[in-house]
Amino acid sequence: MKKTAFSRRSLLASAFALTLAGALPAHADDFKMGLLVPGSIGEEGWSRIGYDALKRVEKELGAKVSHVELPENPDAFEKAFRDFAGQGFRVVLGHGFQFQEAALAAAEDFPDTVFLVSQSRVHEANVIGLNTDVSQPFYLMGIVAATMGHKAGLVGGAEIPPVTQAFEGFAKGAKSVKADFPISTVFLGTFTDATAAKEASVSLISQGADFVVPNANAAGMGVIQAVKEAGAGVNTFNVYSDYTNAAPKNVLGTFLADYGQGIVRVVSDIKDGNVPKANIEFGLKDRDVVKFTFNDQAERPIPQELRKHLEEVTAKIVSGEVRTLAQ
Structure with a gap:
């Protein structure tokens, strides 16, 4: 500037x-x-x-x-x-x-x-x-991925702060569970190309990712499609829109911003x-705006004990005891 x-x-x-x-x-x-x-x-x-x-x-x-x-x-x-x-x-x-x-x-x-x-x-x-502050719900997703999975793949529309900060939150949440939890990240350079998102997701899954999570606006539908086709062993989360009906067995939860x-x-x-x-x-303090819910119809729904832990972590995020970003 x-x-x-x-x-x-x-x-x-x-x-x-x-x-x-x-x-x-x-x-x-x-x-x-x-x-x-x-x-x-x-x-x-x-x-x-x-x-x-x-x-x-x-x-x-x-x-x-x-x-x-x-x-x-x-x-x-x-x-x-x-x-x-x-x-x-x-x-x-x-x-x-x-x-x-x-x-x-x-x-x-x-x-x-x-x-x-x-x-x-x-x-x-x-x-x-x-x-x-999307890093906050993504922090919760990271906890789930590291608790229930072995490796995560993140698919972003572009390498801009709202996306990179969300992924930073995911990584911090995951590493609060397992310090060496592996995460691979792909930036598409587009927020509209669902085909590109699907191809990136298929590649991540082939490399061992059993959680693939989008932050790519409309392109994110490609992630949902890839996860569904991969079968019950691969999971994801809805981000901004509810695509649960497109992959009801694979979507573990939904982050919506009202x-x-x-x-x-x-x-x-x-x-x-x-x-x-x-x-x-x-942020999560604004429960009328930022909402994080669970899908009970998933093949492997998030266990009740883990849900309780997520509520405890949410309270700590709201109080400031847990920081979801580096700064």
């Missing part, structure tokens, strides 16, 4: 300090929210989660809403942000870490719009990160003129 751009944003942050203290006016009659998604809302997965959150804002807060499906193109991201802000949208959500730089660039020229960025830890002037609940909470505050003064962190 260029120093000049950073300086401009720093000056902007100072100029709007009073505004962000909660003085932004609310216009209830024309409150509008826009959404940018990196894919299709027609597919179950990350983009659909963002769209469902937007529709909840429309229903529960009476907002006028609109969304745009975008390719992975930073120039397109910034243009879309500017288009929404130029039309008087009070809130625009870029649904994914990849929208962060575009939001920071556009925000300089639209101080009356609040730019939200999913899976981001940022707070600068009118740009606010909404981070779901993102809509969190978004409604944040956007309601903004509508009332109360802009968050720091980035927002959702």
Whole structure:
């Protein structure tokens, strides 16, 4: 990032300090929210989660809403942000870490719009990160894998912080059980290619992985397919979407983020003129947002004793006694 751009944003942050203290006016009659998604809302997965959150804002807060499906193109991201802000949208959500730089660039020229960025830890002037700490549920998955399995494979859409931090949590959880538990990781370079995810999963399984876990949005369905075809000896977890019906014997549990609940909470505050003064962190403490459940119909369901242990670990994560990330 260029120093000049950073300086401009720093000056902007100072100029709007009073505004962000909660003085932004609310216009209830024309409150509008826009959404940018990196894919299709027609597919179950990350983009659909963002769209469902937007529709909840429309229903529960009476907002006028609109969304745009975008390719992975930073120039397109910034243009879309500017288009929404130029039309008087009070809130625009870029649904994914990849929208962060575009939001920071556009925000300089639209101080009356609040730019939200999913899976981001940022707070600068009118740009606010909404981070779901996925390292926490992945830590629990790691405990299960190391307790019930012999080797794990992780399939990520791209090597970006929300994915790498999730996998770091998984590794820490697994190694809390077995310090030498083997884990192999593959980054696809795509969040939409289920075929590539399936091929990567088949390769990991051939190398001995009996747990293969995705963090790849819509591409994650390829992991589920590979695990099902591998048979009852290979297990996985749902991440963001519930694909249990596609592999009911292999899916041991489901991590869901009820993102809509969190978004409604944040956007309601903004509508009332109360802009968050720091980035927002959702985690296992937010039981209405982050949910981790078990599949009793699996071939080898998670034993009750292990489930009890997971509850104990969850309490320690919430209290801060257990850290799921290195920092």
